[in-house]
Amino acid sequence: MAVKNAFYAQSGGVTAVINASACGLIETARKNSKKIGKVYAGRNGIIGALTEDLIDTSKESDKSISALRYTPSGAFGSCRYKLKGLEENRAEYERLIEVFEAHDIGYFFYNGGGDSQDTANKVSQLSETMGYPITCVGIPKTVDNDLPITDNCPGFGSVAKYVAVSIREAGFDVASMAKTSTKIFVMEVMGRHAGWIAAAGGLANEQEGDAPHIILFPEVTFNEEKFLKKVEQSVKKFDYCAIVVSEGVKNKDGGFLAEAGTRDAFGHAQLGGVAPVVAQLIKDKLGYKYHWAVADYLQRAARHIASKTDVEQAYAMGKAAVEMALKGKNAVMPTIVRKSSKPYKWTVGEAPLSKVANVEKMMPKNFITNDGFHITDKCREYLSPLIKGEDYPPYKNGLPQYVKLKNTPVKKKLKKSFTVK
């Protein structure tokens, strides 16, 4: 059998460790060069496949590929673009097949979250419905930690660590200032529907009085009265109150506490700015002086404080994807399987893409305390191993030395261009 090339693309919001998955995938493919040909990356995700805008990763040195392990963001460009169903937009699938055939691509690796696993699953159906033989393997990635089946998602552990470290540090700061100045600190974190990232902030609270004192989850309807009472209690007891608030917190009408009003390409509401809303409410009702922060992209790009566990798992997922493909497995995604929490042991499992696509994993109810403002011991036991270990990038002149790839284009073979809508 002739050796087939592989297509790899990054999709959706990027993370501090998605490139570690790319690193694991490309390094493993290079070690199996007798079984797998070149790895072509899609420039800007699946759009690169549709527009025949492929990157030849074989032009990158081993050193550059190895540097992907410690470089945040998507080295080949990502995109927010979801393939429609085969019935709705057959032209897109026909185009994919044209491009794959033209470049002798037999493997399709798609590195993304729920929406992206749905795309991977649809592409896997090409084999059957359109008679084009392709092996499809999804690679999990999402800071939101909301993919099903896998115990956790690469990308999440590093955001979790950033949020826990940051609220600990800000908590120390506010505690110093509380006597004559700021008593309230509100830190806004990502998480549209699931409160995993906000929950991670709770890990910084190891002893009574440690920040954060309050966490606002998207899973818990915001109750102004209960919240203000809790803030006041914290200030009376500890002199200050540090709060982690998820961007997705909703009021009792089901609306977001702060909604920017714009929507992303997947139709999700784009959020931002709930921290100032919460801070101002406290000022208005209780009179305390506040500071607030919105971490936004800083949290998911913060490779400088990545979790070692997360980096290792991201790499392992990329490596496993190639190994699964070489074993002939199709329409699957490698997963992280937890063997034990104390000591933390995990292994690589697998899940069918059909069961991963478009399923959002919420936090279990018993991960949130009864009052709705913090995490339980059960939640700590789950989260704690995910932020364990440091994995610092190399520095020069005080700055992390992240790699920028050459991203050499593969020569186009098709005459027709394709416009992505």
Add this chain to the structure above:
Amino acid sequence: MAVKNAFYAQSGGVTAVINASACGLIETARKNSKKIGKVYAGRNGIIGALTEDLIDTSKESDKSISALRYTPSGAFGSCRYKLKGLEENRAEYERLIEVFEAHDIGYFFYNGGGDSQDTANKVSQLSETMGYPITCVGIPKTVDNDLPITDNCPGFGSVAKYVAVSIREAGFDVASMAKTSTKIFVMEVMGRHAGWIAAAGGLANEQEGDAPHIILFPEVTFNEEKFLKKVEQSVKKFDYCAIVVSEGVKNKDGGFLAEAGTRDAFGHAQLGGVAPVVAQLIKDKLGYKYHWAVADYLQRAARHIASKTDVEQAYAMGKAAVEMALKGKNAVMPTIVRKSSKPYKWTVGEAPLSKVANVEKMMPKNFITNDGFHITDKCREYLSPLIKGEDYPPYKNGLPQYVKLKNTPVKKKLKKSFTVK
């Protein structure tokens, strides 16, 4: 001569390394126990002295004191409280003398910025005007880097590093997303009147196209038209635009682009929220999708990414303060003297408090490019050494292990209490 005790206090906004100064001071005092007695820290700065709320640092283990070197924030509590002139509030000075006499305090160390060096200077005048012998040494501290005479201020280098690392990471992130999603990233940083912190973001731009593409300084009046043109150019050339904006940016009427409307205890306007204003302006005028972050306290508390140079200098300032006091120097502040930039060499100098108090050092004009949107090579040469080197705190369970001191109170000796207004 009997051995006198020392008073040490932290003042104003805290930093990632002010405790490293405390560490240098207390460790040096301990080594000179034949010449200097106990170090009493003011709980919440000078307020601790006025209210006779002193902390006995001799109750802390060597290990705990040594851990201050890697613990952010003010371990003894800080305050925003400025002593009035002797003529305006003689009662405060009389009270200080009562407390110092009661606790046999002969050394006064005050760790802070311009306002705090003013307080230290006033206290030093007690010797002459009120006949109480006390040796006063200020210790420089401010993230704003705006103290005169000293080449730079402890606390600044670490914020500078945080800002440069963060905008580099966020820049990588936005570059990945720009094709189909976010093209604009705006990061708001501290700096009311001087653009030192915003300038530090410019260090991340090492090669053409690197983030940040635009810096908005408080020194440069905001020109909407020129700014929008620059944003558009950046998006056309690099596909995206990463912006660092100082909280203190002003419009042509001299008002802050974003003003929260509240004022701190020193009467300074409390700012926050210029990033969303700038981002929305771009969206409204150019239509680009944006994300924004406000780092706020996270930037100055970020001990996890502190500059090694900064930590060493902060420690050296605390150490030098004790050494100066033991040499009988009064009303002085140790300074950082730059010997050369390449290679970076510095030594400890000294400045009279009278020349430090209430003087704000602005950025030299030739540190900002002619178009007003970036830093010059001269500025890079100045800033670059200050962020050099990493100095990671110890971690356990994925979290930095910062110390919380016991902060044992010294038994009060005075019958009268004192109310701070």
